[in-house]
Amino acid sequence: MANAGPPPAAALHAAVVFTLSPTGLAVARSLGPRGVAVTGVDPHRLEIGHYSRWVRHERGISHLPPGPELLEGLLRFGQRQERPPVLFLGGDPYIDFLARNHQVLREHFILPDSMRPEINSVLADKPGLYERCQSLGVAMPATFAPTDPSEAAAAAAALRYPAVVKPSVAYRVRRELKGAKLVQVRDASEALSWWTRIAAWSGGAVLQEVVEGPESNIFVAGLYSDAEDTCRALFTACKNRQYPPWFGSGSYMEARWSDEIANLSLDLIRKLGFRGIAGTEFKWDPRDETWKLIEVNPRPTLWFALTRAAGVDVVWDAYCDLIGRPNPVHVNCQDDTMRWQLLVRDLVSGLHFLRTGELGWREFLRTVVDPRKKEYAILSLRDAGTTLAYPMNTLWKYRENLRGG
Numbered sequence: 294m295a296n297a298g299p300p301p302a303a304a305l306h307a308a309v310v311f312t313l314s315p316t317g318l319a320v321a322r323s324l325g326p327r328g329v330a331v332t333g334v335d336p337h338r339l340e341i342g343h344y345s346r347w348v349r350h351e352r353g354i355s356h357l358p359p360g361p362e363l364l365e366g367l368l369r370f371g372q373r374q375e376r377p378p379v380l381f382l383g384g385d386p387y388i389d390f391l392a393r394n395h396q397v398l399r400e401h402f403i404l405p406d407s408m409r410p411e412i413n414s415v416l417a418d419k420p421g422l423y424e425r426c427q428s429l430g431v432a433m434p435a436t437f438a439p440t441d442p443s444e445a446a447a448a449a450a451a452l453r454y455p456a457v458v459k460p461s462v463a464y465r466v467r468r469e470l471k472g473a474k475l476v477q478v479r480d481a482s483e484a485l486s487w488w489t490r491i492a493a494w495s496g497g498a499v500l501q502e503v504v505e506g507p508e509s510n511i512f513v514a515g516l517y518s519d520a521e522d523t524c525r526a527l528f529t530a531c532k533n534r535q536y537p538p539w540f541g542s543g544s545y546m547e548a549r550w551s552d553e554i555a556n557l558s559l560d561l562i563r564k565l566g567f568r569g570i571a572g573t574e575f576k577w578d579p580r581d582e583t584w585k586l587i588e589v590n591p592r593p594t595l596w597f598a599l600t601r602a603a604g605v606d607v608v609w610d611a612y613c614d615l616i617g618r619p620n621p622v623h624v625n626c627q628d629d630t631m632r633w634q635l636l637v638r639d640l641v642s643g644l645h646f647l648r649t650g651e652l653g654w655r656e657f658l659r660t661v662v663d664p665r666k667k668e669y670a671i672l673s674l675r676d677a678g679t680t681l682a683y684p685m686n687t688l689w690k691y692r693e694n695l696r697g698g
Contacts, residue, residue, distance in 0.1 A: 313342025317383025359390035371401025407569025461497030544639035
């Protein structure tokens, strides 16, 4: 079933999107064209969402990092609105801020249940999340969250290699890791060395075995569950390529319905007691023929524009439900011919796999170059500002990563 049209203009609430990366941009593009006034918040003035026609800027809010000044600005903004605005997370840097100030913000804003501190901050903290999932019997790669060097040494000795070391809270150490989310290690000595460094930077680190196999073995789901635990929107896709290759963020995705991933995702969020927007990621492990949980995010993720393009707009369905005008349920009704690409990063990733022989010319042209039935993360004829700013934004991000920014 297609998404219903927008509620009457008189019923629309404004929205505030925190972090204007391509993720936040996708949120704005789900809401803005339908008449929702979207205010963006991101301290990085070159972040791509700042250039979108669908993003408004509010003095005292839009360019502030998390902190008391932003809270004061938000409360003033909320008090001026005729109807309480809806808050959306587009990135991790504001997770703790929204969780910490959840109670006071509720007086003037609509927040999904997932922004409560007992939910939001726990899911953003990898050791706590993995420990909870293991206690619930969720299939995962072998994972250890050591709390001291002796535990880390024992975990490193127990792992199968290759493995990865992940910071407890990834966004806090992007500078030190030059934009990467994790570090791949080849043996116990390297694992222990990196655990020591990352734990010092982040306050903790996780050691986890790698589920080997092609990136096309990775499936994702985007969903929204309402306050009554009804899943009102559910979408699945294949994560064909990432940037950086193997252990990065998605750069090329294809909509592909999977009953298994849908059921695993629903089971996971219900076991976690989660209500709100979530993104899940699983990888098929041929060693024991099991889908293993790789990640779960308590917010929209980078590729959520694909859900809109494929006819299951998770963000819009969430917005409508939160303002009290829920859409029909959208589950297993997606357009599986749609694709999504973060162009420049995927070009680099595609060329890598072309050079290594893991991607043939025919598939390179079909997936990297062919623009048909494809939603771009940034490029848009309807949103010319982001298209024009894309080269500058790309150079800025490249420079920041080189500098460890």
